[in-house]
Amino acid sequence: VKLLTLARDLQRRKARERQGLFVAEGVRAVEELLRSDLHVRGALVSAALMVAARGKALRETIETREIELLELPERDFATAAGTDSPQGVLAIAEVPRRTFESLGLPAVARLLALDGVQDPGNAGALLRTAAALGVQATFALPGTVDLWNPKVVRSAMGALFHRPALSCTWDELGRFLRENDVGAWGADSEGEPVDAIEARDVPARLALIVGNEGSGLSEEARALADRRVRISLSSDIESLNVAVAAGILLHHFRPGAKRP
Amino acid sequence: VKLLTLARDLQRRKARERQGLFVAEGVRAVEELLRSDLHVRGALVSAALMVAARGKALRETIETREIELLELPERDFATAAGTDSPQGVLAIAEVPRRTFESLGLPAVARLLALDGVQDPGNAGALLRTAAALGVQATFALPGTVDLWNPKVVRSAMGALFHRPALSCTWDELGRFLRENDVGAWGADSEGEPVDAIEARDVPARLALIVGNEGSGLSEEARALADRRVRISLSSDIESLNVAVAAGILLHHFRPGAKRP
Numbered sequence: 128v129k130l131l132t133l134a135r136d137l138q139r140r141k142a143r144e145r146q147g148l149f150v151a152e153g154v155r156a157v158e159e160l161l162r163s164d165l166h167v168r169g170a171l172v173s174a175a176l177m178v179a180a181r182g183k184a185l186r187e188t189i190e191t192r193e194i195e196l197l198e199l200p201e202r203d204f205a206t207a208a209g210t211d212s213p214q215g216v217l218a219i220a221e222v223p224r225r226t227f228e229s230l231g232l233p234a235v236a237r238l239l240a241l242d243g244v245q246d247p248g249n250a251g252a253l254l255r256t257a258a259a260l261g262v263q264a265t266f267a268l269p270g271t272v273d274l275w276n277p278k279v280v281r282s283a284m285g286a287l288f289h290r291p292a293l294s295c296t297w298d299e300l301g302r303f304l305r306e307n308d309v310g311a312w313g314a315d316s317e318g319e320p321v322d323a324i325e326a327r328d329v330p331a332r333l334a335l336i337v338g339n340e341g342s343g344l345s346e347e348a349r350a351l352a353d354r355r356v357r358i359s360l361s362s363d364i365e366s367l368n369v370a371v372a373a374g375i376l377l378h379h380f381r382p383g384a385k386r387p
Numbered sequence: 388v389k390l391l392t393l394a395r396d397l398q399r400r401k402a403r404e405r406q407g408l409f410v411a412e413g414v415r416a417v418e419e420l421l422r423s424d425l426h427v428r429g430a431l432v433s434a435a436l437m438v439a440a441r442g443k444a445l446r447e448t449i450e451t452r453e454i455e456l457l458e459l460p461e462r463d464f465a466t467a468a469g470t471d472s473p474q475g476v477l478a479i480a481e482v483p484r485r486t487f488e489s490l491g492l493p494a495v496a497r498l499l500a501l502d503g504v505q506d507p508g509n510a511g512a513l514l515r516t517a518a519a520l521g522v523q524a525t526f527a528l529p530g531t532v533d534l535w536n537p538k539v540v541r542s543a544m545g546a547l548f549h550r551p552a553l554s555c556t557w558d559e560l561g562r563f564l565r566e567n568d569v570g571a572w573g574a575d576s577e578g579e580p581v582d583a584i585e586a587r588d589v590p591a592r593l594a595l596i597v598g599n600e601g602s603g604l605s606e607e608a609r610a611l612a613d614r615r616v617r618i619s620l621s622s623d624i625e626s627l628n629v630a631v632a633a634g635i636l637l638h639h640f641r642p643g644a645k646r647p
Binding site: 248252255256258259260261284285286289322358360361363364365366367368370371372374375378379384 | 508512515516518519520521544545546549582618620621623624625626627628630631632634635638639644
């Protein structure tokens with residue numbers, strides 16, 4: 128029952144930070160967790176997991192790996208689950224210790240910085256998008272939701288387990304970018320249109336900064352950004368979702384993109 | 388109290404189809420609705436709307452426009468609201484009668500077809516993305532969530548009110564595309580990489596088809612598509628969110644894109 132108390136506790140950011148642990152919930156998230164090199168401390172399951180072959184297979188994997196397993200009645204499981212209709216599996220794992228020093232950037236690199244992204248679903252979608260498009264690491268700047276929040280973990284679809292992501296201050300990020308010769312560009316509805324930018328002007332190492340859903344880039348982001356860029360939008364539509372905007376920009380400025 | 392019964396009833400697709408009405412909930416959605424040319428039948432408000440200046444202004448607009456207004460205690464309002472923490476405003480409006488005949492495509496046009504997109508949040512994000520990127524109309528093919536579902540309406544952020552969107556069969560869509568000389572390309576993880584496609588091969592009128600979140604394009608979509616295209620992804624990440632993928636493809640194949 129210690130595992131159950133722990134899983135409940137880890138819904139709170141303070142507890143995650145103190146323990147260095149987080150919760151991954153749902154079949155897909157736990158599958159991805161087991162495919163990663165993260166250390167899994169334990170798992171909770173309920174009968175709901177056993178209705179589909181995929182769930183049964185997942186349980187077998189947990190047992191084969193000799194991960195501590197606690198089987199719970201649906202009602203108890205629900206007290207630790209963050210979703211309305213739990214799939215009957217969650218795992219507790221160690222937050223990987225990522226540091227700037229451990230990043231080791233290739234000559235051509237892409238990074239993503241989240242500047243006050245508050246919505247967990249958006250943060251997760253950003254992590255997933257970044258990983259899919261070859262971004263080496265994602266940084267959470269002040270005002271951004273905790274990346275190990277269970278909703279972020281769930282919507283990141285495994286991206287958090289396979290790619291470095293870390294929280295940092297603007298000073299730390301600025302120093303890292305300077306020391307590693309990384310250009311910083313901010314996504315900004317008042318920036319230069321992407322079509323005005325020549326392929327040869329895109330730095331080999333580029334960090335894209337995306338801002339808060341409502342208020343856009345912070346002062347600190349504007350100070351750090353060498354350039355601000357925008358996607359041209361229809362005049363009657365206010366904005367794109369932040370993950371969609373990041374996806375478009377990361378794809379547009381991808382290494383080796385065929386553009387004049 | 389008739390308005391309250393109606394609002395509750397319109398949570399169901401059948402009622403929306405029978406009545407030709409839908410519900411827009413929340414400050415942003417109702418603001419966008421009032422900015423559009425859709426006919427608004429009535430509005431429900433609760434005290435929660437009056438806590439912020441923006442809410443007060445919205446209520447004034449509703450009154451100035453002489454829209455039937457019903458003020459409700461929080462508890463009653465909640466029975467018609469689809470969100471957990473309602474902002475205290477919802478409006479009932481007529482589903483616009485859109486037909487293929489009314490579309491009138493320009494010489495250069497972009498369309499989006501949703502092939503079995505089931506998640507309301509994804510459908511709304513797709514509508515918003517499409518509108519922002521200049522898509523003239525969006526089509527919901529069989530298996531796609533009802534576009535007038537309150538969650539779709541909310542996450543579309545007004546896109547549904549400003550741009551034509553309609554449900555249709557594959558036969559109807561196929562006929563329309565042929566008669567109007569519109570090319571159809573499907574987003575498919577096994578398609579041609581976008582970098583392999585020359586700008587001169589992109590049709591002036593192009594419909595992008597995006598498939599179900601899990602199973603991808605349907606048989607019918609594959610039969611209709613002239614070409615299937617893919618975004619190159621990192622090998623360890625399974626997929627992009629469907630709205631992010633659509634955003635990237637619509638932007639990549641936008642009219643006048645600077646590409647060789």
